[in-house]
Amino acid sequence: MLEIEWLEKFKQKASEIKKVKSLVYYYGKIDMWQINKEYDLCDFFLKSIEVENLSLTLLIGIPRLMFRSKYRMKEYNSFLEKVRQELINRGENQERLLRGLDI
16 A cells, blocks of 8 residues: 555655655655556555645646546545646646647
């Protein structure tokens, strides 16, 4: 199952992560779930994180990273809609930032 310590660490750092170097560790873990076809873990992750606590970098990056497996994850579309709404709430151009990620 998803490592609780890893998820808690991610949640604590989620609003601060802005640089690519800081993303490598987290993106590597998420990417491995997809490579290993651990879509239940991906779904649990997407359902567990609160978009309002994510940095702009993560709001844009997580849906892009997981896009290739979107049809295998039950939570992807719901997560993407939450991201869209959060970007609107922040006054960001969600259409431009999420271009190519249509549901």
